[in-house]
Amino acid sequence: MNTSLFVLNLVAAVALLVVTLLTGKRRQKLLHIRVAVVTVVVLGLAIVQADMYGHGFRFVDWELKVHLVFAIGCLLSLPPVIYSGYRLRRQSRWRKPHVRSVTLFVTLAVLAVLTACYMFLHAEPLPETV
Numbered sequence: 001m002n003t004s005l006f007v008l009n010l011v012a013a014v015a016l017l018v019v020t021l022l023t024g025k026r027r028q029k030l031l032h033i034r035v036a037v038v039t040v041v042v043l044g045l046a047i048v049q050a051d052m053y054g055h056g057f058r059f060v061d062w063e064l065k066v067h068l069v070f071a072i073g074c075l076l077s078l079p080p081v082i083y084s085g086y087r088l089r090r091q092s093r094w095r096k097p098h099v100r101s102v103t104l105f106v107t108l109a110v111l112a113v114l115t116a117c118y119m120f121l122h123a124e125p126l127p128e129t130v
Contacts (some may be wrong), residue, residue, distance in 0.1 A: 013046040057123035067115035076110035
């Protein structure tokens with residue numbers, strides 16, 4: 001896996017997440033929904049690339065486990081974000097649940113990225129096989 005491509009996709013996912021948050025905060029509904037969909041797709045691609053890239057390294061076991069708690073938690077927190085956002089389109093009383101679920105999702109995403117960076121600092125590259 002190409003390191004530059006992996007980093008570029010990760011940066012794109014983070015940038016799109018920021019744009020998604022900003023358009024949501026500004027209540028630009030149509031743009032927010034469109035950017036959110038693209039963000040989820042790019043985030044999915046970044047996760048697949050991270051998994052492929054990570055197979056070239058040996059990680060400290062406990063660091064990987066901590067990272068996976070945040071990464072899996074982040075993925076599991078996404079359906080409530082989508083559901084509450086869908087409901088918010090029609091009923092403003094869903095704003096608080098949506099904001100709370102987004103806050104949880106973003107917190108777990110940031111922790112997943114930070115723990116991944118920390119993990120890679122201590123990782124050992126595996127020898128390449130031809």
